Amino acid sequence: xxxxxQSPKYxxxxxxQNVTLSCEQNLNHDAMYWYRQDPGQGLRxxxxxxxxxxxxxxxxxxxxxxxxxxxxxFPLTVTSAQKNPTAFYLCASSxxxxxxAEAFFGQGTRLTVV
Amino acid sequence: xxxxxxxxxxxxxxxxxxLTINCTYTATGYPSLFWYVQYPGEGLQLLLxxxxxxxxxxxxxxxxxxxxxxxxxHLEKGSVQVSDSAVYFCALLNTGGFKTIFGAGTxxxxxx
Numbered sequence: 001x002x003x004x005x006q007s008p009k010y011x012x013x014x015x016x017q018n019v020t021l022s023c024e025q026n027l028n029h030d031a032m033y034w035y036r037q038d039p040g041q042g043l044r045x046x047x048x049x050x051x052x053x054x055x056x057x058x059x060x061x062x063x064x065x066x067x068x069x070x071x072x073x074f075p076l077t078v079t080s081a082q083k084n085p086t087a088f089y090l091c092a093s094s095x096x097x098x099x100x101a102e103a104f105f106g107q108g109t110r111l112t113v114v
Numbered sequence: 115x116x117x118x119x120x121x122x123x124x125x126x127x128x129x130x131x132x133l134t135i136n137c138t139y140t141a142t143g144y145p146s147l148f149w150y151v152q153y154p155g156e157g158l159q160l161l162l163x164x165x166x167x168x169x170x171x172x173x174x175x176x177x178x179x180x181x182x183x184x185x186x187x188h189l190e191k192g193s194v195q196v197s198d199s200a201v202y203f204c205a206l207l208n209t210g211g212f213k214t215i216f217g218a219g220t221x222x223x224x225x226x
Contacts, residue, residue: 004157006157031212033213033214040219040221041218041219042203042216042217042218042219043158043203043216045213048212048213050212056212058213090157090158092157092158094214102148102160102163102207102214103158103160103214104160105150105157105158105159106157107156107157108155108156108157110155
């Protein structure tokens with residue numbers, strides 16, 4: 001079945017470590033997004049990519065990095081510069097931003113700093 | 115800039131009660147409007163959408179009408195079930211936009 005796969009579902013990070021969250025889609029979507037969700041709050045955009053080899057910062061990009069080397073993959077690295085990384089991370093994709101289509105979401109990765 | 119405001123939760127209802135979750139938006143142009151639902155520990159799923167004024171989106175007994183005159187997109191359901199307990203997000207995507215703007219979410223608890 002087509003969809004978006006995020007892995008791992010749960011991730012634990014020690015202080016000062018970088019970690020990478022995986023996001024893969026087989027929907028042939030052009031655009032991909034990373035959101036952060038904190039308890040009881042809405043979604044905040046970290047990075048987005050409208051096409052392969054191109055990406056832009058969202059509203060809270062500091063302490064994060066991404067790459068888009070392949071259409072189906074958009075990994076997110078949470079660096080040690082991110083001071084409060086514990087959160088639920090959601091990856092999404094959409095077919096083409098000009099089509100005004102809805103976003104499709106993965107199941108999320110819960111990151112905890114220990 | 116574009117924004118979405120939805121009623122604060124949590125909303126607690128008994129089974130078979132009527133549900134309304136208010137959502138208003140601010141946007142230039144002619145955005146598409148969406149309701150997404152998030153079940154515990156999961157990602158968001160599209161519940162319904164409307165792409166132009168006076169359109170009514172509907173799915174699984176939920177409805178919302180795109181009201182341009184009041185810039186609103188309120189979510190309604192005539193008879194809620196325990197399985198409807200979730201967080202509901204109102205969202206917009208503006209003309210030529212590249213990112214969806216989400217409201218803060220409204221948590222719904224339905225008691226048996």
